[in-house]
């Protein structure tokens with residue numbers, strides 16, 4: 001077993017692969033960056049030095065990155081301590097890369113996939129049992145340089161030494177916040193975050209019929225709910241409707257049968273039409289919003305009216321309410337309950353399925369999705385009793401962790417200035 005990681009072979013030089021390569025090079029690791037062609041990797045490596053705020057802050061560290069192609073240089077991975085697979089999100093392609101890794105890697109090397117949500121057991125079907133002990137998921141968030149989160153997910157047979165070595169490396173060398181996930185579809189951050197986005201699109205379709213606009217929805221689903229300023233539609237513009245569509249398809253294949261997210265995996269009709277027309281978001285020059293240049297000096301932000309299928313000037317809105325808006329009976333309050341309230345419900349029901357405790361879930365949402373507070377911190381703020389009463393009023397079952405809280409006779413998930421958290425067995429434990 002590799003006791004220490006000094007070198008990293010990165011397979012795939014796209015957005016995420018080149019981001020991980022830059023971070024490793026910056027930390028003085030020996031890096032091998034491979035892709036389908038050497039020219040492609042060369043372009044990716046050069047891209048690390050471009051712009052005002054280049055991905056690679058210390059330009060001299062570029063010398064730490066050796067480049068090559070899968071066809072000519074795969075055998076070089078034998079000299080690397082950690083092999084990180086970062087190719088396109090396609091199960092068959094990932095499986096074929098893992099077959100090659102199995103052929104060439106040093107028996108002690110650690111292997112990981114950066115998949116956003118395909119279960120590890122699917123990717124590693126039919127690989128050797130020796131490799132199964134050394135393999136896990138390291139799920140970085142975009143941009144790698146900026147986002148603190150890395151979800152670390154062992155497979156059924158991954159040795160604890162592999163996980164311990166990687167955790168220590170990710171925290172101490174890469175300076176990441178490591179969250180312990182499980183081998184479930186979309187892991188933690190994307191499971192909860194994509195539920196919010198997909199349910200958000202569906203609930204908003206109905207709300208728009210009651211004359212609430214896209215800009216109002218985005219203003220509501222940002223600061224007041226503890227979410228980033230992009231809101232719902234603005235964030236999907238950033239991610240891309242194509243990515244949202246594939247996320248939905250992956251969820252439809254891999255979500256447990258009775259998961260409430262199943263009802264929202266397909267894009268609503270209007271968004272599906274946008275996807276089919278290639279109106280995907282920022283990467284195609286516009287999605288729900290676009291910036292229109294009026295002349296050399298002036299530009300205006302426009303919003304796409306999904307119902308009239310035309311563009312108009314976007315209006316600015318702000319709401320001063322906080323999370324307790326979810327209990328309000330106004331149109332905005334009802335929408336906030338239907339989207340944010342149900343996301344908090346969902347998160348509270350996913351322990352122990354996706355994580356063993358509330359701390360890992362709260363950290364995943366803060367560090368990976370830039371929420372100002374995690375779901376359980378928000379429940380403490382809104383008042384769990386209020387939340388339970390609202391669930392009863394709506395004839396909704398009480399989710400797992402709220403049942404634990406209720407049975408424990410306690411009122412909050414955290415206490416002693418967030419130094420202690422309520423565990424699944426109903427006792428408080430120290431936050432480490």
Ligand SMILES: NC(=O)c1ccc[n+]([C@@H]2O[C@H](COP(=O)([O-])OP(=O)(O)OC[C@H]3O[C@@H](n4cnc5c(N)ncnc54)[C@H](O)[C@@H]3O)[C@@H](O)[C@H]2O)c1
Pocket residue numbers: 012013014015016017035036040086087088089090093114115116117139140141142
């Ligand atoms: N972009 C994100 O926000 C993000 C965040 C977290 C995780 N991820 C995951 O990271 C992985 C890479 O995503 P990305 O955003 O860097 O994608 P990307 O499209 O930027 O890069 C994908 C790379 O895969 C390579 N590739 C394409 N077809 C291939 C094939 N047949 N064989 C081998 N390589 C092939 C491409 O040349 C490209 O360099 C995916 O699994 C994705 O889900 C992405």
